[in-house]
Amino acid sequence: MSIRPKIAVLRFPGSNDERDAAWALSALGADAQLVWHAEETLPRDTAAVVLPGGFSYGDYLRCGAIARFAPVLDAVRELAAAGGPVLGICNGFQILCEAGLLPGVLRRNRDLEFVCRDVRLRVERSDTAFTARCEPGQELIIPVKHGEGSWYADEELYAELEASGQLMLRYAEDCNGSVGDVAGVCNEARNVFGLMPHPEHAVDPLLGSGDGALLLAALVDAARERTLAAA
Amino acid sequence: MRVTVLVRPKQGILDPQGDAVRGSLHKLGFAVGGARVGRLVDLEVDAPTSQEATAQVERMCQELLANPLIESFEIEVEGT
Numbered sequence: 001m002s003i004r005p006k007i008a009v010l011r012f013p014g015s016n017d018e019r020d021a022a023w024a025l026s027a028l029g030a031d032a033q034l035v036w037h038a039e040e041t042l043p044r045d046t047a048a049v050v051l052p053g054g055f056s057y058g059d060y061l062r063c064g065a066i067a068r069f070a071p072v073l074d075a076v077r078e079l080a081a082a083g084g085p086v087l088g089i090c091n092g093f094q095i096l097c098e099a100g101l102l103p104g105v106l107r108r109n110r111d112l113e114f115v116c117r118d119v120r121l122r123v124e125r126s127d128t129a130f131t132a133r134c135e136p137g138q139e140l141i142i143p144v145k146h147g148e149g150s151w152y153a154d155e156e157l158y159a160e161l162e163a164s165g166q167l168m169l170r171y172a173e174d175c176n177g178s179v180g181d182v183a184g185v186c187n188e189a190r191n192v193f194g195l196m197p198h199p200e201h202a203v204d205p206l207l208g209s210g211d212g213a214l215l216l217a218a219l220v221d222a223a224r225e226r227t228l229a230a231a
Numbered sequence: 232m233r234v235t236v237l238v239r240p241k242q243g244i245l246d247p248q249g250d251a252v253r254g255s256l257h258k259l260g261f262a263v264g265g266a267r268v269g270r271l272v273d274l275e276v277d278a279p280t281s282q283e284a285t286a287q288v289e290r291m292c293q294e295l296l297a298n299p300l301i302e303s304f305e306i307e308v309e310g311t
Contacts, residue, residue: 061295061296062298065295065298098298104300105298105300105301107301108247108248109247110245110247111247112247112248112251152244152300152301153300154300157300177245177247
């Protein structure tokens with residue numbers, strides 16, 4: 001019997017996609033646990049963490065700028081430093097950038113519009129815990145819904161990230177003015193990944209696309225492997 | 232000590248908010264060449280000298296008030 005690895009889904013004041021994320025992860029075989037931002041530790045045997053979408057702390061100052069001080073973030077840093085997979089979706093991506101766990105910054109969309117629609121994405125590499133179920137170059141259809149999702153890095157940083165293969169996911173169409181059409185980036189160790197599109201909203205073809213399940217199921221696989229290795 | 236921080240989008244960084252403001256001003260008949268939108272933070276800082284207040288606020292800017300990737304900041308200490 002395959003085990004259900006424990007994945008913590010963080011909940012900040014202003015998060016609004018944590019239940020969808022937990023539902024999707026559960027449907028894909030994980031034991032998803034909602035964890036309040038004020039907790040100082042993650043549940044015992046947590047194998048992976050998801051930072052969900054929403055508007056943590058009302059997006060005050062800059063998106064994600066305040067959430068990075070949440071007590072639970074120290075535990076997330078610890079898990080990430082130990083190689084545990086950490087996924088940030090939308091606001092979660094913004095938080096990971098502000099916390100310095102991911103490179104770059106998310107800015108106001110180029111056309112000042114809140115973009116809310118299915119977008120085509122291109123997976124750049126498959127050798128990570130998040131894209132292991134995809135092929136390099138594979139196209140995915142996953143919805144976005146954000147006003148501040150235009151990823152930015154200056155030329156020097158961009159070149160560095162491209163050379164090290166950290167630009168894992170790109171828009172295959174014009175979306176929000178992101179530098180290099182980047183939709184998702186990972187850290188150097190490839191165990192922390194953030195993306196603006198919402199895979200948790202695309203896990204059932206009934207809702208338009210099941211492509212998000214490819215990313216989340218890969219995360220569940222990685223969490224399961226980690227749990228088995230620790231046992 | 233009262234300290235004011237001005238945070239601006241860095242030069243050369245696209246500022247869609249500023250562009251929208253410029254467009255709106257044009258519609259009102261104001262012929263402005265450019266507009267950039269930043270943020271102003273007023274702080275009450277406990278420091279013995281203005282140099283020390285500036286040093287403190289500089290750290291605040293680097294760690295929280297501005298994102299150095301895209302924003303520049305300017306610090307003004309009242310009375311200096």
